[in-house]
Amino acid sequence: MSGGEQNIATVLGEIEQNGKAMCYTKGFSMLPMLKEGRDISVLLPLTRELKVGDVVLFIRPERDNELVLHRIVKIPAGEKMLIRGDNTYFDEPVNRANVIAVLGGFFRKGRYIDCAASRGYRAYTFCQLHLYFLRKFFLHTLHVAGAKIKNNVFHLTNFHLDDILRRKR
């Protein structure tokens, strides 16, 4: 059994036994909502119809069956749905059959936030879904500006070094 298959078996086994599975998340793709090593996500079985805004756990068969926890952004007709991380900039088409659980809530700094009951969470989801273009625009601008500043500093430093070396000669 590969590492991915083992993780799937663990999550499904835990859900079957306790009605839910709880685990820490890894990576940065769900920032600022879920922080690696700090927040515990609570995963529930798929007992209801999934909707846009739900955060789901799905399998990526092309990458050794790794498990990913991202948000549904669009459900078109057909077998696939579009899913995106809160801190990523691309929509991933995911086969419905590869979705194995839905996020019921999460522990943030010790406090449990219920996805269905928390108003703050609902407002956050709304922003994630409807203000994505702003996030994409501003963060992309910041990244470009950051890269430019980095390049300028690098050129400036090189220039100074050349200058100093020339003077020494």
Added chain:
Amino acid sequence: MKLKCKFIVNNVAGENIAVAVGKNSGFKGYIRLNETGKDIFELLEKDTTREKIIESLKKKYPDAAEAELEESVDGIIGKLDSAGLLI
């Protein structure tokens, strides 16, 4: 004895889950608690003894058998101690 770090007990889908809070909690994970476990956990927030915990539980659950309460308290204290969560 008392708990080494601060825990918050949350009700998650009908189950009591304790999670450590604070940057230096030294504990990563969560603890599932039943009703008695939750009571014991709350009592362990302040410095106490095994006997005081049993006494408090006897008041709260007058119908429970003493041996059963003692077993619950010893079980939880033993598990917390072996995880290094008691001081």
